Amino acid sequence: MSTMSEEKSIPRVVLVGLASCFGCQINITNVEAHLMEVLGQIDMRYWQLTSSDPMPEAFDVAVVEGAVTTDEAVRTLQRIREQARAVITIGACAATAGIPGMAAAGYEPRANEVYGQAVPAIIDDIACRPRAVADVIEVDYEVPCCPIDPYDFVRVLQKALYGANPYERTSTLCGECKRNERGCFYGRGIMCLGLVTRQGCGARCPDLGRPCNGCAGVSPDANVKGARRVAQHSGIAPARFDKALEMFNQVTQGVQP
Numbered sequence: 227m228s229t230m231s232e233e234k235s236i237p238r239v240v241l242v243g244l245a246s247c248f249g250c251q252i253n254i255t256n257v258e259a260h261l262m263e264v265l266g267q268i269d270m271r272y273w274q275l276t277s278s279d280p281m282p283e284a285f286d287v288a289v290v291e292g293a294v295t296t297d298e299a300v301r302t303l304q305r306i307r308e309q310a311r312a313v314i315t316i317g318a319c320a321a322t323a324g325i326p327g328m329a330a331a332g333y334e335p336r337a338n339e340v341y342g343q344a345v346p347a348i349i350d351d352i353a354c355r356p357r358a359v360a361d362v363i364e365v366d367y368e369v370p371c372c373p374i375d376p377y378d379f380v381r382v383l384q385k386a387l388y389g390a391n392p393y394e395r396t397s398t399l400c401g402e403c404k405r406n407e408r409g410c411f412y413g414r415g416i417m418c419l420g421l422v423t424r425q426g427c428g429a430r431c432p433d434l435g436r437p438c439n440g441c442a443g444v445s446p447d448a449n450v451k452g453a454r455r456v457a458q459h460s461g462i463a464p465a466r467f468d469k470a471l472e473m474f475n476q477v478t479q480g481v482q483p
């Protein structure tokens with residue numbers, strides 16, 4: 227039987243969803259077996275997907291899904307940062323504003339089409355200002371991709387629970403892809419964003435026969451100018467490459483002009 231002091235030392239975890247499709251939270255439920263192992267190590271105080279109760283006042287680790295689109299979300303994040311010793315973001319929406327970022331692109335003409343000049347302020351605020359979580363508060367650990375790999379989530383959560391080094395490899399996807407020995411799409415004149423995308427997913431899309439669309443975000447090591455040249459050499463116009471790259475990077479600053 228555990229003593230009171232042992233119970234107190236179990237990390238208290240909350241899982242919060244901001245502007246997102248909740249797909250990353252749902253994906254976490256796809257690893258029941260591993261999840262049960264991890265759940266035995268934590269006190270799961272709050273999981274927004276499973277409860278309409280308010281978030282508790284006290285917790286140790288916060289997991290955040292989704293982009294920041296409202297003042298309320300900013301306040302929630304500030305509260306989370308004040309309280310949590312570790313903040314983990316999950317998914318592209320949280321890391322780069324992902325899908326809400328895409329929705330914001332070209333929003334203005336569409337809103338004007340619907341509302342004329344009288345676009346309600348609340349809609350304007352929500353749709354026009356999606357931000358990555360790291361643009362609002364300091365983030366300690368990140369689980370990338372859209373959706374996340376649930377095994378990756380379990381791995382990162384354990385790192386956060388035990389205070390392991392948050393450093394992740396930053397090089398581009400091509401290194402992982404080469405190890406899969408599948409050849410390169412550019413040899414067939416097909417665009418693939420793995421050239422500039424951060425590695426970590428195991429190059430799972432090229433491994434399954436589909437080009438990477440960059441959901442892990444742009445690698446800090448990426449040579450975007452060089453990638454454009456590679457694309458051009460394979461008959462892909464740089465403007466098309468840039469357009470594809472915008473998809474998961476509407477509001478992030480990592481892409482060189």
Ligand code: SF4
Pocket residue numbers: 246247248249250251291292316317318319320324325371372373374
């Ligand atoms: S990253 Fe993708 S799967 Fe996850 S919440 Fe955002 S849109 Fe949904």
Ligand code: SF4
Pocket residue numbers: 399400401403404409410411412418419420421429432437438
């Ligand atoms: S297929 Fe994509 S990820 Fe793989 S080596 Fe080519 S550019 Fe890189």
Ligand code: SF4
Pocket residue numbers: 371372423427428429430431432437438439440441442443
């Ligand atoms: S290969 Fe690219 S698009 Fe596919 S999961 Fe990895 S980073 Fe995302």
